[in-house]
Amino acid sequence: MAAPRVQPIGWKDDRVVILDQTRLPQEERYLTCGRVDQIADAIRTLQVRGAPLIGLAAAYAIALAARGEGEELPTRVASAADLLRATRPTARNLFWAIDRMVSRAEQGASAADLLEEARAIHREDAETCRRIGEHGSALVPEGATVLTICNAGALATGGDGTALGVIRSARAAGNPVKVLACETRPLLQGARLTLWELLRDEIPATLITDSMAATCMQRGMIDIVITGADRIARNGDTANKIGTYGLAVLAHHHGIPFYVAAPMSTVDLSLADGSQIPIEERRPEEVLGFAGIPTAPKGALALNPAFDVTPAEIVTGIITERGVLTAPYDTAFPDG
Amino acid sequence: MAAPRVQPIGWKDDRVVILDQTRLPQEERYLTCGRVDQIADAIRTLQVRGAPLIGLAAAYAIALAARGEGEELPTRVASAADLLRATRPTARNLFWAIDRMVSRAEQGASAADLLEEARAIHREDAETCRRIGEHGSALVPEGATVLTICNAGALATGGDGTALGVIRSARAAGNPVKVLACETRPLLQGARLTLWELLRDEIPATLITDSMAATCMQRGMIDIVITGADRIARNGDTANKIGTYGLAVLAHHHGIPFYVAAPMSTVDLSLADGSQIPIEERRPEEVLGFAGIPTAPKGALALNPAFDVTPAEIVTGIITERGVLTAPYDTAFPDG
Numbered sequence: 001m002a003a004p005r006v007q008p009i010g011w012k013d014d015r016v017v018i019l020d021q022t023r024l025p026q027e028e029r030y031l032t033c034g035r036v037d038q039i040a041d042a043i044r045t046l047q048v049r050g051a052p053l054i055g056l057a058a059a060y061a062i063a064l065a066a067r068g069e070g071e072e073l074p075t076r077v078a079s080a081a082d083l084l085r086a087t088r089p090t091a092r093n094l095f096w097a098i099d100r101m102v103s104r105a106e107q108g109a110s111a112a113d114l115l116e117e118a119r120a121i122h123r124e125d126a127e128t129c130r131r132i133g134e135h136g137s138a139l140v141p142e143g144a145t146v147l148t149i150c151n152a153g154a155l156a157t158g159g160d161g162t163a164l165g166v167i168r169s170a171r172a173a174g175n176p177v178k179v180l181a182c183e184t185r186p187l188l189q190g191a192r193l194t195l196w197e198l199l200r201d202e203i204p205a206t207l208i209t210d211s212m213a214a215t216c217m218q219r220g221m222i223d224i225v226i227t228g229a230d231r232i233a234r235n236g237d238t239a240n241k242i243g244t245y246g247l248a249v250l251a252h253h254h255g256i257p258f259y260v261a262a263p264m265s266t267v268d269l270s271l272a273d274g275s276q277i278p279i280e281e282r283r284p285e286e287v288l289g290f291a292g293i294p295t296a297p298k299g300a301l302a303l304n305p306a307f308d309v310t311p312a313e314i315v316t317g318i319i320t321e322r323g324v325l326t327a328p329y330d331t332a333f334p335d336g
Numbered sequence: 337m338a339a340p341r342v343q344p345i346g347w348k349d350d351r352v353v354i355l356d357q358t359r360l361p362q363e364e365r366y367l368t369c370g371r372v373d374q375i376a377d378a379i380r381t382l383q384v385r386g387a388p389l390i391g392l393a394a395a396y397a398i399a400l401a402a403r404g405e406g407e408e409l410p411t412r413v414a415s416a417a418d419l420l421r422a423t424r425p426t427a428r429n430l431f432w433a434i435d436r437m438v439s440r441a442e443q444g445a446s447a448a449d450l451l452e453e454a455r456a457i458h459r460e461d462a463e464t465c466r467r468i469g470e471h472g473s474a475l476v477p478e479g480a481t482v483l484t485i486c487n488a489g490a491l492a493t494g495g496d497g498t499a500l501g502v503i504r505s506a507r508a509a510g511n512p513v514k515v516l517a518c519e520t521r522p523l524l525q526g527a528r529l530t531l532w533e534l535l536r537d538e539i540p541a542t543l544i545t546d547s548m549a550a551t552c553m554q555r556g557m558i559d560i561v562i563t564g565a566d567r568i569a570r571n572g573d574t575a576n577k578i579g580t581y582g583l584a585v586l587a588h589h590h591g592i593p594f595y596v597a598a599p600m601s602t603v604d605l606s607l608a609d610g611s612q613i614p615i616e617e618r619r620p621e622e623v624l625g626f627a628g629i630p631t632a633p634k635g636a637l638a639l640n641p642a643f644d645v646t647p648a649e650i651v652t653g654i655i656t657e658r659g660v661l662t663a664p665y666d667t668a669f670p671d672g
Contacts, residue, residue: 025632025633025634026630182547183521183623183631183632184547185519185521185545185546185547186545188626188631191624191631191632191636192631192632192633195632195633195636196632196633199633199635199636205636205637206637206638206639207620207623207624207632207636207637207638207639208623208638208639209521209522209546209578209579209623210521210545210546210547211518211520211521211546211547211578211579211582212578212579212639212641212644213582214579214581214582214585214644215578215581215582215641215644215645216639218581218644218645242545242547242548242551243545243547243548243550245550245551245554246547246549246550246551246582246586249550249585249586249589250582250585250586252589253585253588253589287519287543287544287545288527288543289627290626290627290629290631291626291627291629293627293629294362295519295524295527295528295627296361296519296527296528296531296532296543297361297528297531297532297535298361299535300527300531300535300541300543301541301542301543302542302543302544303542303543303544303548303552305548305551308548308550308551308554309551309554
């Protein structure tokens with residue numbers, strides 16, 4: 001049987017415990033953070049990553065700040081929120097969770113209330129994953145091979161994952177789906193994290209380089225593509241890990257359904273379309289080498305956008321906890 | 337000014353001297369091969385690579401076999417040819433060069449004649465690159481950014497390269513073209529080799545992961561795509577480095593011209609279409625790690641097709657030494 005679900009984040013003895021994802025798959029090492037700036041660093045360096053999970057990490061960080069001493073609680077919370085908001089720009093869930101915690105603090109919540117709020121976000125995220133899995137699994141053909149990119153699994157959420165939540169749910173319902181995982185250059189979250197958590201759960205998975213997705217589609221090896229999301233604009237345009245947009249175009253060309261799986265907290269109703277989503281540009285060194293080993297010659301230049309934007313027109317549907325939404329998204333989104 | 341052209345292969349003191357491309361860009365190390373099996377190993381392990389260049393390496397290997405002792409010259413040449421034919425299956429130029437050398441031996445050529453034949457193939461390949469460059473450079477808009485994949489340059493040919501030959505020719509004609517180079521997982525020929533030779537020649541080049549090509553096209557950063565080829569079927573279907581087919585689909589989607597640059601020796605008139613091209617499947621370990629470091633967890637599975645096939649329908653044109661050919665290719669190819 002499958003191992004118990006991995007816990008990428010938790011609260012223990014007044015500290016936030018974070019699984020250091022930069023060490024996977026070689027080593028399962030946990031960081032114990034007693035200060036907000038340690039969690040901010042962990043988010044910035046991708047020790048904790050995945051849009052829903054960094055929201056959750058920020059919520060726990062604010063709970064930690066609330067228990068501190070010195071200034072008044074709302075001031076401590078506001079400073080922590082500022083620090084956390086500056087860590088990474090793209091994932092909507094980060095700002096959503098921070099805003100929710102700050103709003104509770106402004107309403108007079110105690111430190112204990114704020115810890116309970118972070119725990120509520122954690123529980124809700126697990127339940128959201130469960131519902132995304134339930135709604136999404138109905139879309140997956142019997143025995144399908146699902147292509148995914150990056151890691152939208154238990155290592156990216158407070159539950160079973162979004163894209164991988166759908167896969168887990170399909171398998172739990174007896175559908176023998178298999179996974180083809182893009183390695184996801186430059187930081188190889190597909191190879192390092194998705195393969196690790198799927199192997200752990202005994203879900204059949206095969207690794208490909210990102211550049212092999214096209215030939216796999218051409219050969220009829222892929223039945224459906226499911227990815228996570230970092231931010232979704234009001235019209236359904238979706239920012240996700242670099243490489244996602246290319247997969248969507250390829251799926252469109254080959255007539256393969258392309259789904260995004262994400263909680264509603266990923267949706268940013270304030271943005272009319274994807275052109276307004278801020279895209280994080282990371283250090284070129286991540287592209288110029290790997291694990292500290294340079295691959296390109298000295299003096300070489302590189303680009304490193306961490307995300308791309310897939311236009312809603314080539315998204316078959318967005319799998320949320322409220323159901324599978326389809327275009328036009330601006331009216332499909334609740335409260336939209 | 338630019339450095340003198342790199343010499344990835346040469347004949348010196350009755351030995352074949354090969355630049356070990358697996359050591360680039362860290363180290364410029366040369367192998368001196370006195371035996372055919374050493375050259376066969378160098379081809380198999382990609383110490384020497386690039387479709388035209390492995391043809392040339394095989395030609396020199398046969399010239400070496402012809403100078404050997406023991407059996408009759410034609411027998412020695414036939415054994416060498418068998419060994420070389422078994423090294424790599426996809427590049428047409430390898431078989432083309434072997435057949436040309438074997439045919440000369442069967443016609444009674446001496447060892448000296450066969451060395452002269454290998455040198456002729458070398459000279460002709462340099463001239464072919466020059467002509468490909470000349471024909472292709474007319475297609476490149478003023479100041480264009482050219483996307484390429486893998487290495488189709490001086491390190492892949494006996495001259496200035498095919499795709500990179502076009503770029504060199506455009507720059508020599510005063511067109512300030514720039515290059516965007518896909519790193520080309522799993523073996524990173526783009527990062528390691530293309531960046532190295534372009535930096536050496538002071539041609540502006542920027543590295544991207546293969547997964548970034550789509551977003552670069554979407555942002556209007558790419559004006560034209562030019563790649564090499566390993567084998568072209570009679571109908572124009574083209575096998576090239578894994579990832580090429582995806583770039584062709586993406587270029588098609590974005591209305592960007594997609595050209596293949598290759599000598600006529602890449603064309604295999606015996607194959608009706610690309611479905612008949614043998615595709616080399618390499619060891620999964622190349623995908624399961626990065627620069628020798630394992631990235632995926634132990635026990636993970638991976639696919640590793642080294643090439644893919646781009647259908648002629650999405651190839652804008654094939655740049656050869658005889659000119660730029662366009663569909664229908666079966667009548668466009670000379671002798672076709």
